[in-house]
Amino acid sequence: MTKNQSNKADAVRYNDLVVRFANVNGSGSASANGMFAKALFRMGVPVATRNIFPSNIQGLPTWFEVRVSEQGYLGRREGVDIMVAMNAETFAEDVASVSPGGYFVYDSTKPLDPKLRRSDINEVGIPLASLMMTEFSDLKQRGLFKNVTYLGALAELINIEFDVITGMVASAYKGKDALIAPNIRALEIGRNYARDYLTAPLPLQVRRSDAVGDRIMIDGNTAAGLGSVYGGATVCAWYPITPSTSVAEGYEKYANQLRMDKTTGEKNFAFVQAEDELSAIGIVIGAAWNGARAFTATSGPGISLMTEFLGLAYFAEIPAVIWDIQRSGPSTGMPTRTQQSDLLAAAYASHGDTKHPVLLPSTPKECFDFAADALDLADRLQTPILVLSDLELGMNDNLSDPFEWDDSRRYDRGKVLDAAALDATERFGRYLDVDGDGIGYRTYPGTHPEKGAFFTRGTSRDEYAAYTESPEVYEENMRRLELKWRTIAKAVPAPEVVNRDQRIGVLYFGTTALPMTEALDRLRVEGIELDEIRLRAFPFNQTVVDFIDKHDFVFVIEQNRDAQMKTLLMAECGFDAKKLVSVLYYGGLSISADTIQEQISDHFTAQKLPRLTGVQS
Amino acid sequence: MTFVAKPRVHHPRLPVNEIGLTRRDYEGSVSTLCAGCGHDSVSAAIVQATSELSIPPHRFAKVSGIGCSSKTPSYFLNKSHGFNSVHGRMPSVMTGANLANRDLHCIGVSGDGDSASIGLGQFSHIVRRRINMLYIVDNNGTYGLTKGQFSATNDKGSTSKKGVPNLYEPIDLVTMALQLGASFVARSFSGDKKQLIPLIQAGLKHKGMAFIDVISPCVAFNNHSGSTKSYEYIRENSGSAMAADYVANAQEITADYEPGTKEDVNMPDGSVLRLSKLDASYDPHDRVGALSYVMRQQEKGDVVTGLLYVDPEASDCHEIMNTCATPLNALNEAELCPGSDALAAINQSMR
């Protein structure tokens, strides 16, 4: 494309593009790419970011994708409009992934291999290396500022307000003033090059909008950590594992900031990096047994290690909150890719007849809310609560409604007897179902000199926590736990239903919600209209059962191979397999609107299901 | 087996402690272990030690793993909460319990299988974390509850009940604890009430983790001449450091002798126990010295008992982490929730 070839205004597409950056891991590109997304956000344009990164610290390819959407479609869609290809090693696949008519931005210091050329896309060459060579003498600086320079060029190419970016540079390096000037200089070099030598702006542009509203930009893990601070967690024990680590780190950061006495440095929390996940969950259970609110964060392999303890906590009825930030498969699998494949492992974790409540957040706001709610639920229900997020939600910056906290909210510590209550109790029985909801009363160690002490063990005990191996007592206890399970179903977050009076429904949960609006909008254009239910928790309450009952069939969309949610619905509610039609994706990226649209549309075609006519998009 | 409550008759002549309680107030349920099990002697020693300390019995927290040894928290301190948790995981549960309420006196009981095999990792790391607790291992050199398999503390060459020799090197928790930086390390014998009780008391008063490896013979599976953890073996091979008094089953045998002397005590099974004097030259503040002393004695086949190492200036986990004085489990919204104004500022920082 040559300079001064002006774009007709009506051909310009505003605030609707996918930009993908291809970089080398550890090259310092992340902060420049992050700034790119943040600049658009600050211009009021909805953005969603996705890190597609290897399990590696330096050297392997990494991608960063920014979805820009005035409509607020925050899920992934297929196709790349602008590829910023900064990793020569992945040129071939990067060229291939550009949508027809899209742009391929590369460092033109070296000419592009003619074999890589595609006639249906536009090449945008910027001689980044040679620009840096003349401007910066230091080798390291050349590498780092290259990232900022392409950011400056992009700003010109798609019309990002330049002072928004320079403002971000200024605040990012506050206190390190010496870094501000060269960063801005690098931005300008990029901008000037684009202005002087490229056709800029492109017909793909951004412009200021009010579509972001009062939303904030944050990742789900940080939100979970912050929510745990607000929810009153005092003990966090964990073991590092991608993609969960930032939950614990988020908690630590905000706890240090908000829960530490500024003068004495005294902390009203304990943060323990344990030696492994066995220990992390043991610490959580010990702390909760002794009346502290405690949580841990891990991923699938950690859940596997925790399962023995989860069984004990289930039977001994000890609160605990466990965040599982799901990833793909085992240790050497795809630890930096996302999936919803721990559902069954979480719901039925452990030996014996065990089941656990599972919360299913979809947004950072929900991560914040569920963090505090889970602590309440664990105490109220006296059982481990698992919160299933995933890498997609946990590690990517996403738009979120601002967090809210009602200052009149009181922590629900559940049924706990203090010394006075014990004095008023004739005979304390830890596992007595006094209220008929399956949940007994607890006491914390050290409460009363004479009453309320009990010995905690697995199942070999009666209602008074006294040792017994009587079959009758065992069965009676298990029946009470079933009753408790029904209480739990009423207490966990209810599903969200959108009723459009259709005969066919769609059921989804977690991050599948992100591309859902877009997928449904596209299907509508194809004459497919569906009722929706977004699950927010297991066990399923009556609303879930009713929703499935009243529809001819329901698509169940999930990001795993084995249709784990469908399995759970069939097992727990007795639904016929035919009633639940799976839409599955498990490639390790987040499920895209295209995948959902395609599979549902194909099913309609294959089954010759009627489509609506005259539907407006 | 059903829980048997002990009749709570107060003997009018039972001595009372400083807070007006008798030993009875520190007892537990009737033991279901084999008659003569060393573990029961350890429980009895805990009862006596805690009652003499005049700590209100409900202010203890007892946590154990799984095993005959780990059952014993039922058999002492009935007025305090106990937790028979998961095999090998007492240290993590106790860590959590101690983090939640630093004011409680924490007693962790474990076995040699529990701590030296399945829980060796947790054992090591709780030493590093310096949880303020008393950590007792009832070391019988066997897996009692699963009926007599070898444990990792078995000496090489010792034979199992079936006569099979152990081919592997033993793990010694005492030397491990010393190496890992434990601030209180002791070894004793379950039958040696006079040595064990003061050690338990010192351990409870110690700030940080106090570790006591208590040789505690299993009469069902490990009390035969081929075992190096049998009554006979220990009796004949025990050289004692520091408080070198050495008495078997506390209820049955007492010994009273001057420091620097030796005394032979007749045991219920007819054997003779040689008590060796307190070694005045032993310096319990020298970690490296303690290590070499224990290992040298081990070379000779002797089991050193007594307080091997103590750092009276030790800090505990709470001090290291600088947690507040109020127990974490007693904090509420006012202390824990930063409130909506702080949240509004955080929202703003995410814009």
Ligand SMILES: Cc1ncc(C[n+]2csc(CCOP(=O)(O)OP(=O)(O)O)c2C)c(N)n1
């Ligand atoms: C995960 C697990 N594996 C195995 C067992 C079976 N088990 C119960 S007690 C025990 C060994 C106990 O030995 P030790 O800790 O020395 O206690 P002792 O009975 O000798 O006092 C084993 C292997 C278990 N309870 N849990």
Ligand code: SF4
């Ligand atoms: S089997 Fe051994 S350790 Fe277990 S109770 Fe009997 S004597 Fe004690």
Ligand SMILES: [Mg+2]
């Ligand atoms: Mg043992």
